[in-house]
Amino acid sequence: MALTCPRDGAQLQAGEDHAVPYQRCPTCKGGWFDLHEFEELEATAASGDALAGTIEYAERESTLKCPSCGKPMAAFDFRGENLELDACDDEHGFWIDDGGAERVRALMRDRMAGMKRAARAEHSWNAERERGFQRTLIERLRNIISGK
Ligand SMILES: [Zn+2]
Numbered sequence: 001m002a003l004t005c006p007r008d009g010a011q012l013q014a015g016e017d018h019a020v021p022y023q024r025c026p027t028c029k030g031g032w033f034d035l036h037e038f039e040e041l042e043a044t045a046a047s048g049d050a051l052a053g054t055i056e057y058a059e060r061e062s063t064l065k066c067p068s069c070g071k072p073m074a075a076f077d078f079r080g081e082n083l084e085l086d087a088c089d090d091e092h093g094f095w096i097d098d099g100g101a102e103r104v105r106a107l108m109r110d111r112m113a114g115m116k117r118a119a120r121a122e123h124s125w126n127a128e129r130e131r132g133f134q135r136t137l138i139e140r141l142r143n144i145i146s147g148k
């Protein structure tokens with residue numbers, strides 16, 4: 001059974017976004033990604049820890065119905081960012097409006113870069129702390145040697 005677009009009822013067609021298969025609406029250019037396809041979409045722009053964590057923030061009622069089961073979906077802020085997507089509570093998939101997939105990728109790239117920056121900052125802080133520790137150790141040894 002072919003799925004229909006939750007926005008305009010057009011029949012969804014097989015599409016591809018950066019080699020990720022999904023169901024595309026020929027009219028509004030929105031897309032339906034099942035759970036696995038959505039994971040793949042995120043993975044086209046990020047990896048590792050950047051893929052962990054909550055995806056659906058600030059869930060609220062959506063006017064769109066799930067193309068798969070027909071139940072009203074939940075709208076949410078993608079990873080707490082200013083990008084509204086819709087998802088079926090029964091985990092049938094995610095609806096992404098035209099241009100949304102590109103924004104998902106951009107936000108995932110930012111998230112990845114932010115994590116790398118944080119990791120670098122932590123690394124240099126640890127190195128700093130180790131140097132500090134070595135200094136106090138050397139000072140203590142000096143004090144012992146000089147009899148203080
Ligand atoms: Zn449509």
Ligand SMILES: [Zn+2]
Nearest residue numbers: 066069088092
């Ligand atoms: Zn559903």
